Amino acid sequence: MTDLALDVRGLTVRLPAGADRAHAVEEVSIQVRRGEIVCIVGESGSGKSVTAFTVMGLLPKGDLVPTAGEVLLEGEDVLKAAPARLRELRGTRMAMIFQEPMTALNPVVTVGDQIDEVLRIHTSLGPAERRAKALDIMGAIRLPDPERIYASYPHQLSGGQRQRIMIAAAMVLDPHLLIADEPTTALDVTTQAQILALIRDLQARRGTGVLFITHDFGVVAEIADRVVVMQRGRVVEEGPAEEVLRRPRHDYTRMLIGAVPGLDPEPREPVAGPVALETQALDKTYGAGGLFGRGRVVRAATDVHLQVRRGETLGIVGESGSGKTTVARCIARLVDPTSGAIRLGDVDIARLPERRLRPHRRRVQIVFQDPYRSLNPRRTVGASVIEGPMNFGLARDAALARARQLMELVGLSPDALERYPHQFSGGQRQRIAIARALAMEPEILIADEAVSALDVSVQAQVLDLLDDVKRRFDLALLFITHDLRVAAQICDRIMVMERGLVVEAGPTHRVFTAPEHPYTRALLAAAPGRGFGFGRAA
Amino acid sequence: MLLLVLRRVLATVPVMAVVALVVFLMIRLTPGDPAAVLAGDNATLDQIQRIRANLGLDEPLWHQFAAWVGQLARGDLGTSIFTQLPVTTLIGQRVEPTLMLALTTMVFSILVAVPLGVLAAWKAGTWIDRLIMVVAVVAFSFPVFVLGYLLVYQFGISLRWLPTQGYRSPFADPWGFVRHMTLPALALSSIYIALITRITRASVLEVLGEDYIRTARAKGQTEAKVLFRHALGNAAVPIVTIVGIGVALLIGGAVVTETVFNIPGLGRLVVDAILRRDYPIIQGLILVFSLVYILINLLIDIAYTALDPRIRY
Numbered sequence: 001m002t003d004l005a006l007d008v009r010g011l012t013v014r015l016p017a018g019a020d021r022a023h024a025v026e027e028v029s030i031q032v033r034r035g036e037i038v039c040i041v042g043e044s045g046s047g048k049s050v051t052a053f054t055v056m057g058l059l060p061k062g063d064l065v066p067t068a069g070e071v072l073l074e075g076e077d078v079l080k081a082a083p084a085r086l087r088e089l090r091g092t093r094m095a096m097i098f099q100e101p102m103t104a105l106n107p108v109v110t111v112g113d114q115i116d117e118v119l120r121i122h123t124s125l126g127p128a129e130r131r132a133k134a135l136d137i138m139g140a141i142r143l144p145d146p147e148r149i150y151a152s153y154p155h156q157l158s159g160g161q162r163q164r165i166m167i168a169a170a171m172v173l174d175p176h177l178l179i180a181d182e183p184t185t186a187l188d189v190t191t192q193a194q195i196l197a198l199i200r201d202l203q204a205r206r207g208t209g210v211l212f213i214t215h216d217f218g219v220v221a222e223i224a225d226r227v228v229v230m231q232r233g234r235v236v237e238e239g240p241a242e243e244v245l246r247r248p249r250h251d252y253t254r255m256l257i258g259a260v261p262g263l264d265p266e267p268r269e270p271v272a273g274p275v276a277l278e279t280q281a282l283d284k285t286y287g288a289g290g291l292f293g294r295g296r297v298v299r300a301a302t303d304v305h306l307q308v309r310r311g312e313t314l315g316i317v318g319e320s321g322s323g324k325t326t327v328a329r330c331i332a333r334l335v336d337p338t339s340g341a342i343r344l345g346d347v348d349i350a351r352l353p354e355r356r357l358r359p360h361r362r363r364v365q366i367v368f369q370d371p372y373r374s375l376n377p378r379r380t381v382g383a384s385v386i387e388g389p390m391n392f393g394l395a396r397d398a399a400l401a402r403a404r405q406l407m408e409l410v411g412l413s414p415d416a417l418e419r420y421p422h423q424f425s426g427g428q429r430q431r432i433a434i435a436r437a438l439a440m441e442p443e444i445l446i447a448d449e450a451v452s453a454l455d456v457s458v459q460a461q462v463l464d465l466l467d468d469v470k471r472r473f474d475l476a477l478l479f480i481t482h483d484l485r486v487a488a489q490i491c492d493r494i495m496v497m498e499r500g501l502v503v504e505a506g507p508t509h510r511v512f513t514a515p516e517h518p519y520t521r522a523l524l525a526a527a528p529g530r531g532f533g534f535g536r537a538a
Numbered sequence: 539m540l541l542l543v544l545r546r547v548l549a550t551v552p553v554m555a556v557v558a559l560v561v562f563l564m565i566r567l568t569p570g571d572p573a574a575v576l577a578g579d580n581a582t583l584d585q586i587q588r589i590r591a592n593l594g595l596d597e598p599l600w601h602q603f604a605a606w607v608g609q610l611a612r613g614d615l616g617t618s619i620f621t622q623l624p625v626t627t628l629i630g631q632r633v634e635p636t637l638m639l640a641l642t643t644m645v646f647s648i649l650v651a652v653p654l655g656v657l658a659a660w661k662a663g664t665w666i667d668r669l670i671m672v673v674a675v676v677a678f679s680f681p682v683f684v685l686g687y688l689l690v691y692q693f694g695i696s697l698r699w700l701p702t703q704g705y706r707s708p709f710a711d712p713w714g715f716v717r718h719m720t721l722p723a724l725a726l727s728s729i730y731i732a733l734i735t736r737i738t739r740a741s742v743l744e745v746l747g748e749d750y751i752r753t754a755r756a757k758g759q760t761e762a763k764v765l766f767r768h769a770l771g772n773a774a775v776p777i778v779t780i781v782g783i784g785v786a787l788l789i790g791g792a793v794v795t796e797t798v799f800n801i802p803g804l805g806r807l808v809v810d811a812i813l814r815r816d817y818p819i820i821q822g823l824i825l826v827f828s829l830v831y832i833l834i835n836l837l838i839d840i841a842y843t844a845l846d847p848r849i850r851y
Contacts, residue, residue: 056756058752058755058756086758087758087759087760088758089758090755090756090757090758091756091757091758092758095756095757096756098749098752098753100749103748103749103750104749104750104752104753105750105753106750106753106754106768106771106772107750107772107846107847107848108771108772108845108846108847108848109768109771117754117757117759118757118758121757121758121759121760122758153847153848155847155848166753169753169757
């Protein structure tokens with residue numbers, strides 16, 4: 001009996017005709033031993049997920065076809081397995097957890113039932129035994145009050161709890177191979193740390209082989225025994241985690257590791273420009289009252305004071321539900337603040353009625369998180385970029401001329417204006433979104449998780465671009481992020497929010513080197529790969 | 539839930555009041571005079587005038603309206619001008635065939651259309667999918683009366699398999715009911731089968747792209763259970779919406795079918811009443827139909843909460 005849980009040999013998967021390359025993965029060989037965590041690292045399009053889905057036999061029908069190689073699950077080639085045999089193997093010998101715990105669970109079935117389902121499919125246990133087994137695994141993944149959660153629906157649980165349920169369903173029959181496809185990417189940093197610890201712990205105790213897919217070298221540093229680096233469908237480097245992280249041999253690996261921002265920012269000179277934006281005692285409460293006073297009241301932001309000078313970058317850092325996005329939306333008056341003041345220069349816009357607010361709207365512009373959804377797919381890029389300036393009276397020709405200049409400024413060709421958003425990559429779209437914001441000649445630019453959806457190498461480029469336009473146009477930049485590394489790299493000052501409150505604020509260097517509030521310390525402690533010291537080597 | 543029902547029942551009152559007013563005015567603004575119909579072709583103006591006075595039709599409109607609303611408040615829909623029978627009795631006599639026709643049609647449509655829609659979604663893009671969709675378009679485009687007469691000709695006249703006219707109550711004569719109901723239900727259901735198939739296909743297809751479908755497959759679940767348990771369960775809300783609207787439309791849509799197959803239902807009652815300007819029957823029926831619509835909408839909303847735990851009122 002071999003101790004190899006998974007042995008992928010020379011796997012090639014064909015892409016449909018008309019794709020940008022012939023094969024999604026090409027001659028990929030990966031081994032996972034029992035009790036070992038192997039990380040596949042790569043950016044989008046590297047073929048890491050395709051590899052994982054091939055192992056599970058979950059490739060979309062017809063589009064992606066394995067054409068060469070074998071995928072040996074404890075010696076048995078799953079590529080040759082009949083559909084019925086493949087179903088037998090899934091859930092028993094190999095199991096998988098996914099990126100989005102929000103959507104990976106069926107919303108209309110209780111989570112207990114979804115764990116139970118695995119047992120119903122693969123065992124002949126009676127209802128009572130199955131329930132006992134499900135509750136047992138729910139205890140093992142440290143879910144509080146398993147009985148209550150067993151009967152809950154996914155929407156009643158937090159993201160971390162949902163991912164635990166996914167892990168429970170995957171591990172309930174003790175598979176020898178667990179495939180984890182970016183399982184912590186959608187989670188908050190403190191939750192991510194818990195889930196990583198849980199996977200590590202379960203895997204060690206049960207001797208599971210784990211194939212862990214991630215784009216995040218911080219996570220790799222945290223969890224991997226061995227690392228496989230993939231680029232454009234090929235394995236470019238592989239080896240023990242220490243080895244690959246400390247002494248990367250391939251240029252691509254070096255670039256990826258180098259692009260990870262460090263957590264120990266240099267001290268920065270305080271910015272002395274005029275104050276462009278100031279909020280005082282800003283409050284936002286959702287769902288106040290209701291007709292019968294039944295509505296749940298959520299204080300999304302409480303007593304927020306902030307100040308951003310021209311030429312300065314203020315970072316608002318926090319986890320989901322911290323209120324950071326609410327603050328940004330209040331400042332842009334996309335939502336109306338409940339109370340407090342928002343001063344742009346010497347005008348308080350917090351309570352201005354829409355008619356009088358309008359002239360001030362152009363002064364604050366936002367770049368949103370998801371470049372796939374923030375541009376209207378049915379309008380050309382040009383139409384999206386010039387719409388704002390034309391609303392404010394600029395002639396079409398003048399607006400187009402300016403749009404062309406902006407395209408070059410953000411590193412795109414001016415003829416991009418005639419194309420549609422879907423013809424661009426995520427990074428390019430985010431450049432377009434920045435150009436669109438700049439077209440309004442704003443004084444204040446808000447970047448709301450603007451680089452969170454991007455690959456790390458692209459992320460670095462877009463951060464540079466943001467920094468560059470800030471200097472060039474002397475903008476006040478409000479940078480909202482959950483990612484401490486990104487904040488460390490770009491921000492002059494940092495504000496940490498937790499549950500609607502600002503718990504700490506100060507110069508970036510000080511907040512990172514000498515955090516005062518326990519929550520800030522917890523955030524920093526949870527940042528994956530903090531012990532590794534990214535950003536120094538490169 | 540109880541609160542929802544209570545609020546919706548309360549909301550019914552103003553809705554019904556508006557319906558009552560509109561119906562009352564619309565009927566009286568339409569040209570035609572029941573007294574003239576009642577008096578016959580050779581009546582003199584004087585005779586017609588006397589009949590009008592007897593029926594209270596010469597009184598001011600608001601007076602007539604107030605009298606009618608007064609009746610309604612006592613649960614009385616009035617008396618037919620022609621048969622002199624209470625409208626509630628007339629409706630009571632005719633309600634069973636219509637209800638049975640609607641019910642049979644809907645059950646049959648759902649049983650055929652939902653599996654067809656799921657199959658089409660599962661086989662999306664293949665010839666099976668395309669075949670089902672072509673059939674659906676054709677079925678949708680066929681007027682009920684054309685299909686009705688075709689069925690009558692084929693199965694009633696040529697093959698002599700089934701009766702083509704009339705109605706039997708399932709409580710008195712179950713086999714007779716099935717034989718009499720088959721052709722009308724078939725004719726009437728073609729449109730609903732087409733509609734529900736398309737909706738089922740579209741909403742299952744959308745759900746099949748969701749992550750939890752992949753999760754179910756990753757657990758080793760069989761394709762049939764993935765489709766019917768995970769996909770259909772999540773696709774149910776739009777399907778139920780269409781079914782509900784379908785039931786509501788069916789009650790009205792049964793008119794043509796009842797005429798073709800000579801079924802003594804509400805559809806026939808309303809047509810006859812309109813032709814004779816029998817105001818109380820028309821008013822009463824429209825009120826009843828409105829009430830049914832409101833009730834079905836309430837049932838749909840309640841069904842949502844049963845189908846999707848995220849929906850709460």
